Amino acid sequence: MAKRIEASNVTAYYGAFKAIENINLTVEPKTVTALIGPSGCGKSTFLRSINRMHEVLPGARVEGSLTIDDQDIYDRDVDVTAVRRMIGMVFQRPNPFPTMSIFENVVAGLRLNGVRRKSILDEAAERALRSANLWDEVKDRLGKPGAGLSGGQQQRLCIARTIAVEPQVVLMDEPCSALDPISTLAIEDLMFQLKDKFTIIIVTHNMQQAARVSDRTAFFSIEKTGDPGRLIEYDNTQKIFSNPGVKKTEDYITGRFG
Amino acid sequence: MTTTATSHRTRPPAQQPTLRARRLPKYAAAAIAAAALLLAAAFVYGTGTGGPVLVVVLGALLYLAGLYAAANRVEGRRSARNRTWSALIHSAFVLAVLPLASVVWTLVSKGAERLDADFFLTSMNNIGARDPNGGAYHAIVGTLQQVGVAALITVPLGILCAIYIVEYGRGRFAAAIRFFVDVMTGIPSIVAGLFVLAFWVLIVSPWFNDGRPSFSGFAAALALSVLMLPTVVRSTEEMLRLVPAPLREGAYALGVPKWKTILRVVLPTALPGIVTGVMLAIARAAGETAPVLLVAGGGAAINFNPFENNQSSLALFVYQQAGDASRYAPARAWTAALTLVALVLILTVAAKLLARRNRLGR
Ligand SMILES: Nc1ncnc2c1ncn2[C@@H]1O[C@H](COP(=O)(O)OP(=O)(O)OP(=O)(O)O)[C@@H](O)[C@H]1O
Numbered sequence: 001m002a003k004r005i006e007a008s009n010v011t012a013y014y015g016a017f018k019a020i021e022n023i024n025l026t027v028e029p030k031t032v033t034a035l036i037g038p039s040g041c042g043k044s045t046f047l048r049s050i051n052r053m054h055e056v057l058p059g060a061r062v063e064g065s066l067t068i069d070d071q072d073i074y075d076r077d078v079d080v081t082a083v084r085r086m087i088g089m090v091f092q093r094p095n096p097f098p099t100m101s102i103f104e105n106v107v108a109g110l111r112l113n114g115v116r117r118k119s120i121l122d123e124a125a126e127r128a129l130r131s132a133n134l135w136d137e138v139k140d141r142l143g144k145p146g147a148g149l150s151g152g153q154q155q156r157l158c159i160a161r162t163i164a165v166e167p168q169v170v171l172m173d174e175p176c177s178a179l180d181p182i183s184t185l186a187i188e189d190l191m192f193q194l195k196d197k198f199t200i201i202i203v204t205h206n207m208q209q210a211a212r213v214s215d216r217t218a219f220f221s222i223e224k225t226g227d228p229g230r231l232i233e234y235d236n237t238q239k240i241f242s243n244p245g246v247k248k249t250e251d252y253i254t255g256r257f258g
Numbered sequence: 259m260t261t262t263a264t265s266h267r268t269r270p271p272a273q274q275p276t277l278r279a280r281r282l283p284k285y286a287a288a289a290i291a292a293a294a295l296l297l298a299a300a301f302v303y304g305t306g307t308g309g310p311v312l313v314v315v316l317g318a319l320l321y322l323a324g325l326y327a328a329a330n331r332v333e334g335r336r337s338a339r340n341r342t343w344s345a346l347i348h349s350a351f352v353l354a355v356l357p358l359a360s361v362v363w364t365l366v367s368k369g370a371e372r373l374d375a376d377f378f379l380t381s382m383n384n385i386g387a388r389d390p391n392g393g394a395y396h397a398i399v400g401t402l403q404q405v406g407v408a409a410l411i412t413v414p415l416g417i418l419c420a421i422y423i424v425e426y427g428r429g430r431f432a433a434a435i436r437f438f439v440d441v442m443t444g445i446p447s448i449v450a451g452l453f454v455l456a457f458w459v460l461i462v463s464p465w466f467n468d469g470r471p472s473f474s475g476f477a478a479a480l481a482l483s484v485l486m487l488p489t490v491v492r493s494t495e496e497m498l499r500l501v502p503a504p505l506r507e508g509a510y511a512l513g514v515p516k517w518k519t520i521l522r523v524v525l526p527t528a529l530p531g532i533v534t535g536v537m538l539a540i541a542r543a544a545g546e547t548a549p550v551l552l553v554a555g556g557g558a559a560i561n562f563n564p565f566e567n568n569q570s571s572l573a574l575f576v577y578q579q580a581g582d583a584s585r586y587a588p589a590r591a592w593t594a595a596l597t598l599v600a601l602v603l604i605l606t607v608a609a610k611l612l613a614r615r616n617r618l619g620r
């Protein structure tokens with residue numbers, strides 16, 4: 001059921017500002033792909049264009065084509081909600097629903113898509129919370145508001161919320177930037193598990209993490225401020241971190257730039 | 259970074275900034291206030307220029323000056339300014355609360371005279387100028403029905419309109435709607451009353467009433483709706499805009515359709531603010547006199563049917579009793595005014611409690 005994602009000539013704008021230009025890359029099913037690069041080079045923008053979240057912002061638009069198993073998700077007759085149900089997303093900043101309890105937050109995706117059975121919801125909530133390494137911390141206060149958790153707990157809550165709907169592709173935008181090493185390891189474990197069935201794309205600023213979890217790594221960069229971000233190099237993670245083909249990649253990875 | 263660090267280190271220890279500062283003693287502010295008031299009283303009564311009000315005003319000014327001088331002397335300029343501004347802010351608060359407290363006090367003290375069961379259980383039917391009793395039952399019924407119907411019309415319409423403007427409206431059409439809502443905000447209530455009189459009472463209502471125009475509580479509710487709608491739309495709009503975009507995106511990312519996101523995520527988040535806006539609109543409508551007089555006509559008897567015949571309302575009752583020649587009328591007017599304020603207060607508190615119950619307690 002895992003999906004193959006193919007981006008060709010993807011260019012994304014915020015109004016008149018071109019944030020990324022001509023991104024071409026193919027993500028194989030059942031792999032973890034890491035997007036790395038300096039701040040502001042368009043990693044989040046590219047990630048958001050994969051589940052059509054980019055166009056939610058007023059004035060933002062995407063050009064080029066993005067196919068999932070040979071279906072162009074930017075086709076006119078594509079149902080956006082179906083795309084997003086298939087491609088889940090964890091955001092850079094945690095965004096739990098403030099009016100919902102922890103439990104309601106986790107099952108929000110199921111419930112709002114029509115699942116009513118209490119037993120199904122209970123089971124899904126526990127499974128998702130365990131996977132996100134949050135179950136032990138919240139199992140006694142599932143009825144408490146989700147916004148009352150710590151920042152890292154909120155982020156794990158959002159991860160649980162995303163995997164509770166079992167998307168086929170999971171996009172993660174710096175999911176571990178607010179997490180302690182133990183939770184980070186748990187999330188990385190989760191990625192290994194999910195990889196059996198799903199395709200994962202993760203943005204990270206942590207080189208070790210990229211090297212640990214990903215099969216392929218894409219390095220994005222910008223020439224100078226105001227220029228659009230470009231894909232500089234895309235290869236097997238091993239190759240990128242041991243013997244990168246482009247000088248710029250090597251500079252970035254070794255910390256000489258960015 | 260390094261240069262500042264070294265310069266700190268090379269400083270002689272005697273000049274090192276200390277975290278302690280000299281402070282005025284705790285009683286200083288009270289002492290200065292007392293001295294300022296005494297001085298002001300001595301001056302005002304000594305020269306015979308004014309009364310207690312002038313003493314307080316002059317005393318406050320002297321207090322500010324004295325506090326600044328004393329704090330400047332002992333604690334330094336920054337702290338003196340801080341104390342002066344805090345004192346100014348506190349006096350602004352007192353100034354704002356004074357009229358409110360005075361209104362409440364006047365209402366309660368004057369309204370207490372007729373605060374009896376008779377007032378709430380009888381109408382003004384067959385009450386002459388010499389009768390001391392009589393009540394506002396009919397007016398309470400009128401206010402509740404008219405405001406209730408108006409709220410039933412405006413709340414759904416206003417919230418849907420705001421949702422359209424914020425979530426769906428693009429380009430000219432939405433801008434035009436916003437503009438007209440803004441214009442509507444400025445409509446005087448008498449104009450709203452005249453509009454309903456011309457349109458509903460004189461043109462539409464004869465169709466249902468054998469060709470004769472019919473005054474009714476419903477017509478009053480229509481006029482009140484015209485007044486409430488812009489308030490509801492604008493306040494709901496502001497509240498919806500305050501809901502952070504990442505919340506909507508969080509729901510979209512779960513594959514939730516837009517309408518469901520609005521219904522289940524955006525509206526609940528904005529609910530407390532929306533309730534406040536609706537209650538403001540209701541409070542304003544409940545206090546309107548002119549449109550009710552124009553299109554419901556008032557009346558002394560109880561009329562439970564908002565669709566037929568004249569109805570009164572509390573605000574109209576206050577207006578009529580305050581202008582009545584009977585010496586028992588002013589007391590009725592005061593009690594009716596107190597009732598109106600209490601009614602709005604109760605509705606507001608109830609609505610807030612309801613809205614809070616939907617949110618999770620923190
Ligand atoms: N909502 C927006 N409106 C306008 N410009 C934006 C918006 N969001 C991002 N940008 C711009 O688009 C470019 C790419 O931003 P993006 O968020 O994709 O960077 P990023 O690679 O994710 O950076 P980071 O590592 O800091 O998260 C930046 O120049 C940024 O200023």
Ligand SMILES: [Mg+2]
Pocket residue numbers: 043044045092173
């Ligand atoms: Mg980013």
